[in-house]
Amino acid sequence: MISELTQNTLGGAGQPAPRRVIVCAGTGCVASGANQVLKAFQHQIQAAGIPVVTEFKAEQVDLRLNQSGCQGFCQMGPLVTVLPEGLLYCKVKAEDVAEIVTQTLVAGRAVDRLLYVDPATKKRCHGVDQIPFYQRQQRFVLRNCGTIDPECVEEYLHEGGYAAARKAFLSLTPEQIVQEITKSGLRGRGGGGFPTGRKWEAARLQQNPKKYVICNADEGDPGAFMNRSVMEGNPHSVLEGLMIAARAIGADETLIYVRSEYPLAVRRMRQAVSEARRLGFLGENAFGSGQSLNCEVLEGAGAFVCGEETAMIASIEGERGMPRPKPPFPAQSGLWGKPTIINNVETLAHVVRILREGAETFRQLGTAASPGTKTFALTGHVANTGLVEVPFGATLREIVFDIGGGITNRRGKIDPEGFKAVQIGGPSGGCLTREHFDLPMDYDSLRSAGAMVGSGGLVAMNQQTCMVSIARFFMDFTQRESCGKCVLCREGTRQMLALLDDIIEGRATGETLDLLQKLAGAVQKGSLCGLGKTAPNPVLSTLRYFREEYDAHVFHKHCPTGQCKALAKPSIDPAKCKGCTACAKKCPVGAISGERKQPHVIDQEKCIKCGECADACKLDAVVGV
Amino acid sequence: MMTKSKPESTGRKFVKVCNILDQYGRKPSRLVPILQAVQEEYRYLPQEVLTYVATALDVSPARVYGVATFYAHFAIQPKGKHLIRLCDGTACHVKDSVPILEAIWKRLGLDAKRKTTPDMLFTVETVACLGACGLAPVVVIDDQVHGQMTPESAVTLVEAVMATEVAL
Numbered sequence: 001m002i003s004e005l006t007q008n009t010l011g012g013a014g015q016p017a018p019r020r021v022i023v024c025a026g027t028g029c030v031a032s033g034a035n036q037v038l039k040a041f042q043h044q045i046q047a048a049g050i051p052v053v054t055e056f057k058a059e060q061v062d063l064r065l066n067q068s069g070c071q072g073f074c075q076m077g078p079l080v081t082v083l084p085e086g087l088l089y090c091k092v093k094a095e096d097v098a099e100i101v102t103q104t105l106v107a108g109r110a111v112d113r114l115l116y117v118d119p120a121t122k123k124r125c126h127g128v129d130q131i132p133f134y135q136r137q138q139r140f141v142l143r144n145c146g147t148i149d150p151e152c153v154e155e156y157l158h159e160g161g162y163a164a165a166r167k168a169f170l171s172l173t174p175e176q177i178v179q180e181i182t183k184s185g186l187r188g189r190g191g192g193g194f195p196t197g198r199k200w201e202a203a204r205l206q207q208n209p210k211k212y213v214i215c216n217a218d219e220g221d222p223g224a225f226m227n228r229s230v231m232e233g234n235p236h237s238v239l240e241g242l243m244i245a246a247r248a249i250g251a252d253e254t255l256i257y258v259r260s261e262y263p264l265a266v267r268r269m270r271q272a273v274s275e276a277r278r279l280g281f282l283g284e285n286a287f288g289s290g291q292s293l294n295c296e297v298l299e300g301a302g303a304f305v306c307g308e309e310t311a312m313i314a315s316i317e318g319e320r321g322m323p324r325p326k327p328p329f330p331a332q333s334g335l336w337g338k339p340t341i342i343n344n345v346e347t348l349a350h351v352v353r354i355l356r357e358g359a360e361t362f363r364q365l366g367t368a369a370s371p372g373t374k375t376f377a378l379t380g381h382v383a384n385t386g387l388v389e390v391p392f393g394a395t396l397r398e399i400v401f402d403i404g405g406g407i408t409n410r411r412g413k414i415d416p417e418g419f420k421a422v423q424i425g426g427p428s429g430g431c432l433t434r435e436h437f438d439l440p441m442d443y444d445s446l447r448s449a450g451a452m453v454g455s456g457g458l459v460a461m462n463q464q465t466c467m468v469s470i471a472r473f474f475m476d477f478t479q480r481e482s483c484g485k486c487v488l489c490r491e492g493t494r495q496m497l498a499l500l501d502d503i504i505e506g507r508a509t510g511e512t513l514d515l516l517q518k519l520a521g522a523v524q525k526g527s528l529c530g531l532g533k534t535a536p537n538p539v540l541s542t543l544r545y546f547r548e549e550y551d552a553h554v555f556h557k558h559c560p561t562g563q564c565k566a567l568a569k570p571s572i573d574p575a576k577c578k579g580c581t582a583c584a585k586k587c588p589v590g591a592i593s594g595e596r597k598q599p600h601v602i603d604q605e606k607c608i609k610c611g612e613c614a615d616a617c618k619l620d621a622v623v624g625v
Numbered sequence: 626m627m628t629k630s631k632p633e634s635t636g637r638k639f640v641k642v643c644n645i646l647d648q649y650g651r652k653p654s655r656l657v658p659i660l661q662a663v664q665e666e667y668r669y670l671p672q673e674v675l676t677y678v679a680t681a682l683d684v685s686p687a688r689v690y691g692v693a694t695f696y697a698h699f700a701i702q703p704k705g706k707h708l709i710r711l712c713d714g715t716a717c718h719v720k721d722s723v724p725i726l727e728a729i730w731k732r733l734g735l736d737a738k739r740k741t742t743p744d745m746l747f748t749v750e751t752v753a754c755l756g757a758c759g760l761a762p763v764v765v766i767d768d769q770v771h772g773q774m775t776p777e778s779a780v781t782l783v784e785a786v787m788a789t790e791v792a793l
Contacts, residue, residue, distance in 0.1 A: 028759045031770035074759025222714030225756035260661075260698060261755055263768075301657055302697030304753065318656035319688075320695040379716035379758040386759045423715065457758075459715045473718055477753060483695070 019063045020083040021045075021105070022147060026070025026232050027225075027264055029077035033093065034067075037078050040097035041065055048101050056155035063105065069233020069268075071146035072387035073133055076116060081146070086127035089114040119383055119405060119414060133384045136402045138365060140373040141349045142389045145233025150268050153275040156236040162281060164355035165243040169289040174204055177248040181351060184359035185371040190216055190307075190344030191428065191454045191530070193370070193443035196351070199341055202331040203249040206339035211251035214335065214342045215242050217258040217265070218312065220304040221426030222477065224457030226375040227345040229387045231258070231265035234349070235272035241348025243281065243293060244355060249341055252292045257312055260299040270297045304427075304481035308529045309334075309342045311483065322483045323529035344455070346375060366392035370442035380459040381408045381418065393440040396422060396432055400460055407462050418462040421545070425454025427474045427481075428534030430541030431467070450541050452534075466563035467546040468553055472500040474538035478531060488526030492519055493535050500539070505566040508554045517543065568609050568625040574599035576621035583613035583622060639677050641666050646681050653682045656692055660699055669700040697752075705741045705748035707786050710765040711779075714754030717762040725762055726751060728776035732783055746790055747783075 023029075023038045045052045045065060052063045071079050076090035080100065087110055089100065096114060103111045115124045116131050128134040139145075148155045156162070168177055182197025203211060215238060219227040231238055242254050256273075258266045273295050276282045286293035298316060305311045306321040313335050315321035334340025343351075350372060354362045363371045370392035376399065379385045383405030390399060400407070400422060407418035421431040430451035432439065439445050443453055461470065479493040499516045502508040520536035527533050543550060552558045559567040572583070572592075577599040584592040584600060591607040594600030602613070602622075614622040645662040649655035659678060664670055670693050679686040693699045711717075711726045726749070730736055733747050741748040757763045760772025764779050771782060 027755075027757050027770065028772070031757055031760055031763070031772050074757070077759075219756070220753065222718075222754035223716045223758055224754070225758055228756040259756075261752065298658070299661060300696075301661060301699060302752075303695065315657060316654075318652075318654040318692070320691050377716075377758055379761060380719045385716070385761070426715065457715065459719060461719055465719055470719070473715070481753075 018060060018084065019105070020081075021063070021065045021100075022068045022081040022083070023066075024069075024071045024077060024079040024081075024146065025067035026074065026077075026229060027262070028070065028074030029079055030264070032077045032091070034078035036094040037080065037092050037097060038065075038067055040094040041080075041101070044097050044101045045105070048106060050101075050105060056149060056152045056158065058154075058158055066149040066152070068147055069145045069150045070229035070387060071233075072142065072229070073131075073384065074387070075385045080114075081128075085110070086129065088116060088125070088127050088131065090116050132405065133386065133388075133403055136398060137389050138373055138391055139389050140353060140365065141230060141237075141346055141375060142233070142387065144237070145229060148234065150233055150235055151271055153236060153272070153279065156234070160356065161236055162240055162276075162279075164352050165240045165247070165281065166287050168244045168247045168355060169287040169291065172247075174248050174250060177244060177355070178204055180359050181248070181354060184354045184362045185369075186347065186350055186354060186362070187370060187443060188344055189346035189350065189374065189455070191425070191452065193453060196343065196347055199331060199343075200245065200248050202329065203251075203339045203341045206249075206332060208339050210253075210336075210338045211249055212335045212338055212340040213242055213245045213249065213251045213254045214312065214316070214340060215254070215256040215345060215348055216307065216309075216312065216342050217256055217262075217269070217345045218300045218307045219259055219262075219345070219455060220307045220481075221428075221455050221457045223379055223423075223426060223459045224377045224455045226377050226387060226456050228259075228262045228265050230345050230349055230375070231262070231269055235265075235268040236276070237349045237352050238269070238345050239272050239276055239295065241343075241351040242295065243276075243286070244351050245341060245343055245348065246293055247291075249339070251339075251341075252294065254293070254295045255316060255335075256295065256297045257306070257316065258297060258299055260301060266297065266299055273297055303483070304477075305483045305529070305531050308531060311529065312342065313340065320483070322485045323531075325528055346456075367440065367442050369444055374441070374453065374456055376456045376458045378404050378458050378460070380423075381462040381465070382406065382460045383408055383414055390441075392442040395438050395440060397437040399441070399458065404460065407460060409462055410464050415462065419460075420463045420465055421461050421467065423459045423461065423470065423538070424457070425452040425537075426457050427478050428452060428530065428537055429454045429457075430537050431545055433545050450537070450544060452537075464561050464563070466559055466561040467542045467549050468500065468503055468559075469563055471539045471542045472497065472504060475500055475535070478535040482531065482535070486527045486529075486532055488523050489528075489532030489535065492523035492526070493532075495519060496523065496536065496539060503550065503553045504559075504564045506553075506557045510554065513543075513550060513554060562624065565609050565611070565625070569604065570602055570607060570609060570611075570613065570622055570625035572600050572602060572613075573621045573623055576619050578619060578621075580618075582616045582618070586612045586616040588612065639674065642674055642677060643681075646678070651682060653684045653688075656682065656684075656689065657696070660689075660693055664699060669703045672701070675701075702741070703745070705745050706790075707747050707767055708765075709747060709749045709783065710755075711749070711751050712753075712755045712757070712761070712763040712765070713751040714758060714761075716754075716758035720761045722762040724776050725764065725774055725779045728780050729764075729783055732780050746787075 053061045078092050080089040080092045103109050125131045178200045186196045187193040284292050303321045306315045308323045311321040311323040330340040366372045373391050375389045406414045409415040475497045479497045482489045484490045523536050579597040591603045611625045614625050675689050679689040762774050764771045764774050
């Protein structure tokens with residue numbers, strides 16, 4: 001082990017490669033205590049008398065300690081990476097830091113107990129290159145997330161940052177930039193997958209001295225956090241992409257509309273903007289080009305519909321965030337009636353790399369119609385939850401099993417037969433099932449399967465998940481988030497929710513299902529914006545792939561997973577019941593009867609399925625609730 | 626035509642609101658950030674402040690009220706001293722966030738309709754997603770994010786906050 005480490009510590013030409021300790025400071029790791037870990041490192045390293053720098057220095061230093069943005073493997077946080085060995089320590093606590101300092105930093109040995117253990121092979125993994133979660137990924141947008149200090153512009157510059165924007169302002173014409181983006185085939189990463197080059201070209205051709213670019217960072221899909229991670233991990237890349245977009249269409253004002261549920265992302269973006277202003281990249285004379293360029297970071301106020309372009313514009317103008325009909329498209333008449341383009345965080349981060357490395361390099365990954373990579377937030381019942389980036393065309397099997405490590409059951413253990421479905425695209429998306437294991441994940445294949453890439457939230461679900469109640473969950477969400485402008489969205493989603501409640505609570509008949517299906521079609525047709533048009537998708541998709549589960553609820557008044565309380569039929573297992581009378585005493589409606597020390601019974605007529613009996617029973621004799 | 630200048634008689638009472646309005650140039654287009662700043666100050670949006678903001682910006686109170694009730698973050702009812710937010714995003718939902726909410730409700734004597742305790746110490750809300758899905762299910766108490774919660778551990782956290790209140 002030691003020889004292996006010392007070998008790796010030698011960089012090129014016999015120069016020792018720089019030693020670094022990187023503490024992940026994304027939202028997930030901070031919640032798990034990363035700030036205390038960072039403080040402990042500062043303290044312990046000093047106590048050990050090791051010279052350390054915490055800021056970025058271009059020249060070689062003995063040891064650098066810094067924070068980074070989200071490294072993706074949130075579940076195992078707080079994460080600590082030690083370079084040059086590439087050791088990744090998981091679930092590090094402040095108490096572990098002294099050992100890391102003496103063992104790794106001083107003695108050059110790995111602290112085995114903090115290494116990741118692959119649950120499949122039970123092998124200890126020394127670094128990211130050995131961990132299956134990272135091995136199968138291709139990090140393009142996320143490349144520097146997790147190594148560079150997001151609050152240090154010097155480090156971003158050292159990594160080649162702002163060179164692409166400088167080039168865009170000083171040596172490329174707007175036409176050339178748009179051409180390069182068009183050639184790359186980049187499609188919007190926010191959901192729809194509209195070709196970015198085409199959007200830019202439409203705005204570029206507008207003859208108007210005032211134009212705007214808005215970065216859509218209002219990542220409202222529940223279960224998605226890709227944009228948060230990019231903003232927290234590499235905020236300057238988003239800002240640089242925004243500058244390039246502004247140059248390409250001839251805009252002098254840019255805005256970043258961030259969800260206010262992401263306080264850390266808001267802070268880092270604001271800091272990035274003020275650094276860029278200080279360095280003269282923003283201001284009256286951006287990059288010395290003579291052109292003026294400004295940027296402002298705005299916070300959303302908690303409305304999902306504001307992710308829709310025209311609703312976001314209304315919100316920025318100080319109104320209720322309600323969409324308006326298109327055309328005119330924002331590229332023709334957007335913010336304050338001026339030509340405006342709105343791009344997603346991830347799209348803008350891609351733009352930087354495309355200009356830096358060329359459209360050809362970008363096209364090498366992904367498929368012909370969906371080039372490049374996509375980040376996905378992999379969550380739910382998988383062994384490894386976190387942020388992943390794969391080329392378009394990767395299959396569901398690779399993401400869920402190779403990267404995600406497989407499906408977990410209710411107790412969190414891996415269950416090889418546990419897979420039921422993956423929900424992709426949030427409240428606008430749909431379900432993918434076993435039959436889609438080998439479906440390439442790209443815009444067009446997913447659409448043909450009745451789902452969509454969406455912003456990239458992937459929620460895995462195990463066999464114990466009731467698909468009807470998942471459909472209800474999404475309908476409840478869209479119903480609450482409907483802005484109220486279109487009648488069919490406002491009232492239709494409410495009625496669909498009521499129908500789903502009927503199904504879940506045992507009041508439904510065959511007609512309920514017909515009505516649900518009919519209403520779904522009407523809401524799709526009668527709504528103005530994406531929210532309403534796609535709101536019925538989760539229902540339609542679960543109806544398509546899990547019809548038998550709906551039928552069980554409707555015709556047999558039975559929830560196959562036992563999750564729907566109203567359909568539960570609690571009973572007492574006479575073999576387990578010892579007649580302690582605890583349940584009978586707890587029952588609020590007196591539905592439980594029986595002799596002392598004899599098995600008790602539940603009167604189904606009286607029972608209100610509250611579950612108090614199951615909580616009261618110490619012998620787990622109450623089943624079915 | 627209403628005047629955009631500070632009304633003298635109420636100026637003293639609303640001095641903080643005035644500062645906020647000035648900070649945003651008293652532009653109606655900045656209504657959302659103005660209300661955000663006001664809420665930061667008062668912890669909710671009192672009706673008299675909304676009316677005052679409308680007058681100062683020379684827009685109708687209906688527009689200000691419309692914006693204040695449209696966005697989920699704005700509260701027109703006072704909130705408790707401690708804000709407990711339970712994430713009910715998809716990832717947290719499939720990992721059983723609802724039993725956690727029910728346990729917190731039960732401990733504090735709240736339900737879907739009553740979100741704030743009568744002593745004004747706790748408000749319990751659900752939010753769509755906090756983006757900490759990797760740690761699902763998540764509970765946020767006074768801006769502190771707690772991951773991988775169970776009904777029991779969440780109640781323990783709430784009780785710890787209650788204990789600090791008793792100690793005061």
